[in-house]
Amino acid sequence: MxxxxxxxxxxxxxxxxxxxxxxxxxxxxxxxxxxxxxxxxxxxxxxxxxxxxxxxxxxxxxxxIPGEGGKYVIEMMREEERIRQERERSQRGKSREGFIVGGMVNIGIGVGLGIFLYSLGGHDSPYLVGAIMVFIGLPLLIYGLFMLPKPSDR
Known part of the structure; x- marks a missing residue:
């Protein structure tokens, strides 16, 4: 005791x-x-x-700097700036694609999880847990498709 x-x-x-x-x-x-x-x-x-x-x-x-040397360096710096802007545009495109793919993956996982849980127990199972993933994926997809600027936009 x-x-x-x-x-x-x-x-x-x-x-x-x-x-x-x-x-x-x-x-x-x-x-x-x-x-x-x-x-x-x-x-x-x-x-x-x-x-x-x-x-x-x-x-x-x-x-x-007097003469042609200064003009050459300024032209080189302009080219460098153009390359940097092109890189940023490419990065924005990749970011946009990432949001779209992430949203689609989350929606797919949510739907699949809901179907799986529903098949295990019917209406008594917590199949609506899959809606959590769908509600995470929808804003990502909407933001990527409609709200993020396209890479060609300036």
Missing amino acids: VSSGLSMLLTEDYRAVAGGALFLFLSVLMISVFTFVSIAVWTEARRKEREAYYKAESLRRIAE
């Missing part, structure tokens, strides 16, 4: 300690993730700022 009470007390203490440890772990994890994200965003902003500064400084120095 005494040993069962002791084992029950130890079991409940273990659960309390495990719950506290889980809370501590998740708290530290969230703080770490948000710290990492904020540092990554800050360093990316600094990198872009340095790029803009060096580009402006280069243009200033090029403007001071």
Whole structure:
């Protein structure tokens, strides 16, 4: 009788300690993730700022160069800018395709999951769980098809 009470007390203490440890772990994890994200965003902003500064400084120095050399460098920088814009347009197209494919995959998984669960138990089964995936996929598909600008749009 005494040993069962002791084992029950130890079991409940273990659960309390495990719950506290889980809370501590998740708290530290969230703080770490948000710290990492904020540092990554800050360093990316600094990198872009340095790029803009060096580009402006280069243009200033090029403007001071007399003769054909300055014109050649300016033409080269225009070509570089054109290539960068083409890359961005291609990236927007891939992003749009990703939203469309992601939406279609989610809708397909939702419909398949609903059919599977319905076949297991009929109306008593939780077949409407598949609607969750469908309702995730529909906004992705609609956003990709109608709301994202097409790569040719400027």
